[in-house]
Amino acid sequence: MPARALIVLNQSDASIAVAIALKVAGYDTANLCDPMIALDVLETTRRVEVLIANVHFGQGKPNGVSLAHMAKAKQPGIKVVLTDEADFAAFVDGVGEFLPAPATLPEMVEAVQRLLPQ
Numbered sequence: 001m002p003a004r005a006l007i008v009l010n011q012s013d014a015s016i017a018v019a020i021a022l023k024v025a026g027y028d029t030a031n032l033c034d035p036m037i038a039l040d041v042l043e044t045t046r047r048v049e050v051l052i053a054n055v056h057f058g059q060g061k062p063n064g065v066s067l068a069h070m071a072k073a074k075q076p077g078i079k080v081v082l083t084d085e086a087d088f089a090a091f092v093d094g095v096g097e098f099l100p101a102p103a104t105l106p107e108m109v110e111a112v113q114r115l116l117p118q
Contacts, residue, residue: 004029005030012033016031021109035067055088056085068096
């Protein structure tokens, strides 16, 4: 079974594009725009192997670093790729791989391939 990637990005266009790129690369994906819904998915789905998320989602929503920590608590072993403006890189240290925005689709796919070698 292909690895499952949960994509949680602010912009639905970006989320869909990443999902398509990962599907073409052979990964099973689910994409969302809301980190609160992602928490529900992580609670009920046990096959998520990599989380791809923004660092910042806006006021009133958990940030990507918090989401990553909660994901790791719910699903030990989950890998994390976080993306956002370069200023956020320091917050990601030790949590997962950071890709400065705008990350290209090949960069996203390569990050997942590094974290989930086949």
